[in-house]
Amino acid sequence: MPHDHDDHNHPHSLLPGDPVLRIKALETLLTKKGLVDPLALDAIIDTYENKIGPRNGAHVVAKAWLEPAFRAALLKDATKVVSELGYYGRQGEHMVAVENTDTVHNMVVCTLCSCYPWPLLGIPPTWYKSDAYRARAVREPRKVLADFGVALPADRAVRVWDSTAEVRYLVIPQRPKGTDDWDEEALMDLVTRDSMIGTGLVHSPEARTT
Amino acid sequence: MTRPHDMGGRYGDGAVIPENESVKFKEDWHARALAVTLASGVLGQWNIDISRHAREKLSPTDYARFSYYEKWMAGLADLLVETGVVDAREYAAADPAPSPLAERALRAEHVDSVLARGGPADRPSQVPQLFSVGDTVKTRKIAANCLVDGGHTRLPRYAAGMRGRIVRFHGTHVLPDSAAHHLGEAPEPLYAVAFRAAELWAHPEHPDDEVVLDLWQSYLVADT
Numbered sequence: 001m002p003h004d005h006d007d008h009n010h011p012h013s014l015l016p017g018d019p020v021l022r023i024k025a026l027e028t029l030l031t032k033k034g035l036v037d038p039l040a041l042d043a044i045i046d047t048y049e050n051k052i053g054p055r056n057g058a059h060v061v062a063k064a065w066l067e068p069a070f071r072a073a074l075l076k077d078a079t080k081v082v083s084e085l086g087y088y089g090r091q092g093e094h095m096v097a098v099e100n101t102d103t104v105h106n107m108v109v110c111t112l113c114s115c116y117p118w119p120l121l122g123i124p125p126t127w128y129k130s131d132a133y134r135a136r137a138v139r140e141p142r143k144v145l146a147d148f149g150v151a152l153p154a155d156r157a158v159r160v161w162d163s164t165a166e167v168r169y170l171v172i173p174q175r176p177k178g179t180d181d182w183d184e185e186a187l188m189d190l191v192t193r194d195s196m197i198g199t200g201l202v203h204s205p206e207a208r209t210t
Numbered sequence: 211m212t213r214p215h216d217m218g219g220r221y222g223d224g225a226v227i228p229e230n231e232s233v234k235f236k237e238d239w240h241a242r243a244l245a246v247t248l249a250s251g252v253l254g255q256w257n258i259d260i261s262r263h264a265r266e267k268l269s270p271t272d273y274a275r276f277s278y279y280e281k282w283m284a285g286l287a288d289l290l291v292e293t294g295v296v297d298a299r300e301y302a303a304a305d306p307a308p309s310p311l312a313e314r315a316l317r318a319e320h321v322d323s324v325l326a327r328g329g330p331a332d333r334p335s336q337v338p339q340l341f342s343v344g345d346t347v348k349t350r351k352i353a354a355n356c357l358v359d360g361g362h363t364r365l366p367r368y369a370a371g372m373r374g375r376i377v378r379f380h381g382t383h384v385l386p387d388s389a390a391h392h393l394g395e396a397p398e399p400l401y402a403v404a405f406r407a408a409e410l411w412a413h414p415e416h417p418d419d420e421v422v423l424d425l426w427q428s429y430l431v432a433d434t
Contacts, residue, residue: 010268012287014301019280023242026287029300030246034312035253041245043321049234049241090248093330094380096402111218111366113262114278119328123244125229126236129278132223138368139219142415147226157418162218164364165400165424166258166331167380193231200228 053122056087057170058191060120062184064097065175075099078170082120092119092168098161099172100198105156106171107145107198109137110163117168121193128197138162148199171198178205212353212367213360214273215266219368219411243279247286252316252324255293258331259390263362264289333397335382337427341401345376346433349403349425355387356428362390365429369421372409373433377422378402385426399427 015022030036060082064071074081078095082088095117098106110116111134116124127133136144141158145151152158161169173195179187182205194200217223235241251261265285268276276284290296300306316324341347353370355361364386380400388396404422407414 010272010284010288011291011296011298011301012268012272012284014298015283015287019243019277019283020237020239022280022283023239023246025301026283027242027246029296029306030250030290032306033296033300033309035295035309035315036246036249037315037317039318040249040316040321041242043318044245044248044325045235045241047321047325048244053234054231088328089326090328093328094332094383096378096380109218111368112215112364113265123234125231125233126278127226127229130223130226131217131220133226135217135220135223136226137218138421139411140415141419144226148228157416157420159404159419160421161402162366162369162421162423164366165380165383165386165426167400167402167424194228199226 048118048123052089052119054120054191054193054196055188056085056122057117057120057193057196058188059184060085060087060097060170061172061191061196062187064099064172065179065187066184071099071172074172082170087119089119091115092117094165094167095120095170096167097170097172098159100174102174103156104159105152105198106159106161106169107137107141108161108163108169108171109134111135111138112164115163115166115168117170120168120170121196125193145199148194150199150201171196173202176202176205212363213266214268214270216353216367218366240279243283247282248325249316250286250290250295253295253311253314255295255311256289257389258329259362259384259386260392261285261289262386263390264292266362267360331384332381333384333395335397335399337382337398339379339382339399340427340432341376341379341399341430343376343379346373347376347401347403347430348373348433349429350431355391357387357393358391361387363387363429365425366423368410369405369423369425372405374403374405374409374423376401377404380424383426385428387426387428401425401427401430403430 078097351371383400385396407419
């Protein structure tokens with residue numbers, strides 16, 4: 001049975017209040033007990049700081065834009081397809097790709113916590129985990145999009161995916177016009193992280209400086 | 211009633227503040243909090259549903275005043291004591307005792323493989339699939355755990371008692387309402403269910419908007 005206590009009966013209240021000291025105290029204690037290896041912590045941080053990030057997702061999107069067979073397979077079974085590209089792991093065990101069209105714009109939230117496809121996008125940004133986003137995205141997605149400077153055409157429906165299970169969603173944004181002869185690498189540079197969550201758009205091809 | 215984490219549709223929150231995409235961890239301690247939490251999970255004393263519940267059963271005051279990774283740390287600190295991995299007195303500066311679980315500690319050389327392996331939630335299930343894509347269903351009226359009073363559930367309050375239609379079948383997955391309370395994985399069919407915005411909200415922004423949630427079969431009944 002879950003036990004509920006007032007604030008002062010939670011064990012966590014025995015730790016220092018300042019979060020910097022709090023994590024230091026926890027890490028030190030767990031290290032002394034032999035439960036945590038500080039080198040392993042460094043390796044975890046390095047993974048999400050340097051190895052895994054939205055570039056993986058951008059790769060999937062660019063490939064979907066370029067290869068019709070890949071796109072079809074991705075929409076049918078994203079878990080299988082992205083795993084084959086090496087993008088599998090914690091918080092990406094069950095992937096579904098949802099595609100933006102002229103009539104539907106997709107947007108992803110987790111109103112209950114912060115579920116997010118780590119292997120494809122890395123660790124979620126602060127706003128994705130904020131109360132404001134979690135509370136508002138399902139009720140007023142268009143006002144939330146306005147906070148990102150995005151205005152949708154009036155005839156476009158919004159489909160908000162509230163990620164309540166272990167399934168993680170990747171939004172496939174629309175390929176911008178004027179990119180017909182672009183290669184995969186160049187297309188990847190257009191794909192923003194926010195466009196794969198559905199709160200942003202891809203970079204405009206005209207803005208390309210190279 | 212549900213707990214303070216169940217905030218979908220709530221009024222009164224301010225603007226969403228976009229963040230530069232180059233930011234990975236806003237503060238060094240965020241990275242540390244994430245890493246300590248992941249490394250502690252590898253000790254195998256809880257599952258993802260138990261750890262989510264540990265965060266959401268923080269008191270409403272703590273839940274509201276803590277930033278995101280402070281909630282993680284508080285949930286972790288409580289879980290470590292709840293599972294007997296840490297003695298509460300060790301938080302209050304008693305000498306730490308070596309742990310019998312130390313041999314399970316995550317080592318740097320295993321980080322890549324552990325993160326890459328993940329923790330899939332799909333399981334074979336004996337529960338027959340009752341619904342198919344296109345069926346109309348209703349969520350149960352009250353967003354509460356049916357097994358444990360005040361327990362964990364993944365049916366948000368805003369979607370309780372609502373009519374939707376099945377848009378995807380995800381296979382059979384671990385039921386969080388059971389797994390969060392050491393009652394077994396109890397896998398059952400999981401569906402993506404689409405709800406019209408007008409079904410959920412008094413003032414929907416657009417008549418064609420929808421919200422889609424992943425919902426377990428036991429959260430649903432046929433809409434007759």
